[in-house]
Amino acid sequence: MNTQQQISDTVIVGLGTTGLSVARYLASQQRGFTVVDSRMNPPCADELIAMEQSAELPISHVFGRFDSDIFSQAKQLIVNPGIAVSTPEIAQAKASGVEVAGDIELFAREVNTAQTTVPVVAITGSNGKTTVTALLDFMAKKAGINVATGGNIGTPALELIENKASELFILELSSYQLETAPSLQTLAAVILNVSEDHLDRYENDIEQYAQAKALIYKNCKHIIFNREDKYSSAFAQQAASDSLVVKSLVSFGLDQADADNFGIKINGDTNEEWLAKGDTLLMPVAKIKQPGRHNIANSLAALALGESAGLPMSSMLEAVEAFTGMAHRTEWVAKIHNVNWYNDSKGTNVGATLAALSGLSGKTVLIAGGQGKGADFLPLQRVITKQARGVVLMGEDAKKIAACIDSSIPVVFVKSMKQAVVEANKLAQSADNDNVLLSPACASFDMFSNYIERGQQFIQAVKEIENEVTRL
Numbered sequence: 001m002n003t004q005q006q007i008s009d010t011v012i013v014g015l016g017t018t019g020l021s022v023a024r025y026l027a028s029q030q031r032g033f034t035v036v037d038s039r040m041n042p043p044c045a046d047e048l049i050a051m052e053q054s055a056e057l058p059i060s061h062v063f064g065r066f067d068s069d070i071f072s073q074a075k076q077l078i079v080n081p082g083i084a085v086s087t088p089e090i091a092q093a094k095a096s097g098v099e100v101a102g103d104i105e106l107f108a109r110e111v112n113t114a115q116t117t118v119p120v121v122a123i124t125g126s127n128g129k130t131t132v133t134a135l136l137d138f139m140a141k142k143a144g145i146n147v148a149t150g151g152n153i154g155t156p157a158l159e160l161i162e163n164k165a166s167e168l169f170i171l172e173l174s175s176y177q178l179e180t181a182p183s184l185q186t187l188a189a190v191i192l193n194v195s196e197d198h199l200d201r202y203e204n205d206i207e208q209y210a211q212a213k214a215l216i217y218k219n220c221k222h223i224i225f226n227r228e229d230k231y232s233s234a235f236a237q238q239a240a241s242d243s244l245v246v247k248s249l250v251s252f253g254l255d256q257a258d259a260d261n262f263g264i265k266i267n268g269d270t271n272e273e274w275l276a277k278g279d280t281l282l283m284p285v286a287k288i289k290q291p292g293r294h295n296i297a298n299s300l301a302a303l304a305l306g307e308s309a310g311l312p313m314s315s316m317l318e319a320v321e322a323f324t325g326m327a328h329r330t331e332w333v334a335k336i337h338n339v340n341w342y343n344d345s346k347g348t349n350v351g352a353t354l355a356a357l358s359g360l361s362g363k364t365v366l367i368a369g370g371q372g373k374g375a376d377f378l379p380l381q382r383v384i385t386k387q388a389r390g391v392v393l394m395g396e397d398a399k400k401i402a403a404c405i406d407s408s409i410p411v412v413f414v415k416s417m418k419q420a421v422v423e424a425n426k427l428a429q430s431a432d433n434d435n436v437l438l439s440p441a442c443a444s445f446d447m448f449s450n451y452i453e454r455g456q457q458f459i460q461a462v463k464e465i466e467n468e469v470t471r472l
Helices: 016-028 045-054 069-074 089-097 103-113 130-141 175-179 205-216 230-242 293-308 313-322 352-357 382-387 398-402 417-427 453-472
Strands: 011-012 035-039 059-063 078-079 098-101 120-124 145-151 168-172 188-192 220-224 248-252 263-267 272-277 278-286 330-335 339-343 363-369 388-393 411-413 435-438
Touching: 011 069, 011 188, 016 035, 016 045, 016 103, 016 313, 059 352, 069 089, 078 089, 078 103, 089 098, 098 453, 103 175, 120 130, 130 145, 130 168, 130 272, 130 313, 145 263, 145 330, 175 205, 175 248, 188 205, 188 230, 188 293, 188 388, 205 220, 205 230, 220 230, 220 293, 230 248, 248 263, 248 293, 248 363, 263 293, 272 293, 278 293, 278 313, 330 388, 339 453, 352 363, 352 382, 352 435, 382 388, 388 398, 388 417, 398 411, 417 435, 435 453
Parallel strands: 011 035, 011 078, 035 059, 078 098, 120 168, 120 188, 145 168, 188 220, 220 248, 339 435, 363 388, 363 435, 388 411
Antiparallel strands: 263 272, 272 278, 330 339
16 A cells, blocks of 8 residues: 555554564554654565555555654554654654554553463563573473563564463563553563663663663562662562562572572582572582573573473473573684683673673683773773783774773774684683683674674684684
8 A cells, every 4th residue: 555545543663573573463453554664675674565465454654754744643653662762753742642652562462451361471681681581481391381482582572472372471671672561561570680781772871771671570470680780679679669469579699599589509518509599409500501600690580580480490400401502692602722712792782791701711802892882881991900811892982992991901903803803813822721702892783784793703703713723
């Protein structure tokens, strides 16, 4: 249908994978809609146009601009999480009484009104949410549960409800998605941590960003929180005091836990660290295959969530031991002349890089840089001084990072990933079993299409060095 023929009461703002999932959902509900995207040729445009041509519904699109008139005449805007609700045209429509919602809100309304209640577990945090989501999904499958997992990464939430046999929904949620999902009700939810990220969207105010994360605890029965994170702890306590639906409050952390909380305890017989629930030993920390202390915390968070969702502890511990982690998240790539190479390209903020760098033993050559999104890099200084052999920097904010590094640490500036790997290889000391870690603390869009391409280029460059060594 041509855009000039009819503009719908329901407007999808932003196409892409999420917008297309909303379009398909609305069509399945026999609801017409208009898709508006500021890009002339947005992702999934061909699929949308095919839908327009085949559907017996009023479906239309406007590409290349945001139109205030279209927005203000609508009854409902369904906004892609990649588009800020503070965008002037959206804010203006909202001020005039137009409802602004997201795909998670549509998901929540569908689940809340379904004849058979399927529990929802939700996960957010600045770092670790994809890993915890994947681990919890693995735990549920180990327990024989028909689980549907998606949200921020992977399958859009609205596609999950197509599986009518689902017994559990697991959602990874960003702050953007939480802003537009007031009806979301969860059996269990967690804020893993809060550190500076996406501040360019939150007026460089971490408090605004943190408050968006806090929305996950609204309408949550079992609150899981990180007792070592000030925001996670405070929001959990606040939600518990404000809400009538909260049934339990369970924490996790890398210290020893009391009562029904999760943490680490020393096994007196072996003097080893074990995952523990209160005083109950669960499994040796050494059996976790993913490197880094942050992945111990991720495992504890997943255990707490899984227990709240009714998963058996035995199946969950089997999953923790078997889980090998996620690509581009402190992913081991190679060992060359006693130097271990790790790809943490998904480390797109300072908190992620701090966790990855702190989690490796020995000295590390850090490769960092990119688009900092308004972040303060000063928190990196202490850990870099303590643990870095040297730092290789590239991208838009390379000089900003360099300004926060102690003069005793060698710094090299480069213009490509291949050059970064070559320079890191020169700095690493094989005699000391050093590491090389790509963990940029920045977004990738100044030099790469996304963090995946950045990580793939790193892996390719490392493999080239490995092949050269093999030929010698």
